[in-house]
Amino acid sequence: xxxxxxxxxxxxxxxxxxxxxxxxxxxxxxxxxxxxxxxxxxxxxxxxxxxxxxxxxxxxxxxxxxxxxxxxxxxxxxxxxxxxxxxxxxxxxxxxxxxxxxxxxxxxxxxxxxxxxxxxxxxxxxxxxxxxxxxxxxxxxxxxxxxxxxx
Numbered sequence: 546x547x548x549x550x551x552x553x554x555x556x557x558x559x560x561x562x563x564x565x566x567x568x569x570x571x572x573x574x575x576x577x578x579x580x581x582x583x584x585x586x587x588x589x590x591x592x593x594x595x596x597x598x599x600x601x602x603x604x605x606x607x608x609x610x611x612x613x614x615x616x617x618x619x620x621x622x623x624x625x626x627x628x629x630x631x632x633x634x635x636x637x638x639x640x641x642x643x644x645x646x647x648x649x650x651x652x653x654x655x656x657x658x659x660x661x662x663x664x665x666x667x668x669x670x671x672x673x674x675x676x677x678x679x680x681x682x683x684x685x686x687x688x689x690x691x692x693x694x695x696x
Contacts, residue, residue: 550578550653551632552606555622556595556640557585563594563640570638571598575649576605581629583611585622591640634666 554570556563570580582599584592592612599610609629617625627635636652638644655666 549633549656550575550649551630551635552578552580552638552649553626553630553635554580554582554638554640555585555619555626556582556587556591557616557622558587558589558591559640560587560590560594563591564598566638566640566642567595567598569642569644569646571602571604571606572646573606573644573649574646575653578606578649579630579632580606580608581611581626582608583622583626583629584613585618586613586616 552570552573554567556566559566567582582595584595595610599608602608611625611629613622613625634652634656636649652666656663659666
């Protein structure tokens with residue numbers, strides 16, 4: 546049976562941050578997820594780091610590592626990972642993002658709590674200053690589920 550939520554992790558040439566970013570995805574409190582990891586033909590060792598992380602993972606999430614043979618760019622990588630997702634909803638994470646451990650659980654709960662099946666779920670983001678380690682809200686709108694009627 547397909548999971549309700551897939552986490553799509555996209556990466557390209559981010560060897561210095563990819564382990565921490567993917568680590569925050571793998572540390573999600575929700576285990577009933579598919580984690581798709583798609584490297585966009587990195588040339589700096591990023592893919593090899595991803596391979597090591599996936600090979601050593603012993604948690605409850607289902608991981609799939611993909612690699613584009615040639616660079617597809619942001620939109621091409623997005624389209625590839627969307628085509629691979631096997632769940633009803635996709636949550637995105639990028640190689641320079643850090644997710645709080647409850648992020649996937651909170652998004653999943655918002656889907657269940659919505660009055661109608663949502664077309665999208667949005668949540669706040671924080672900007673992290675790499676030099677100081679300080680974070681600040683990038684958006685302050687809270688969590689919300691939106692239904693778009695296409696009929």
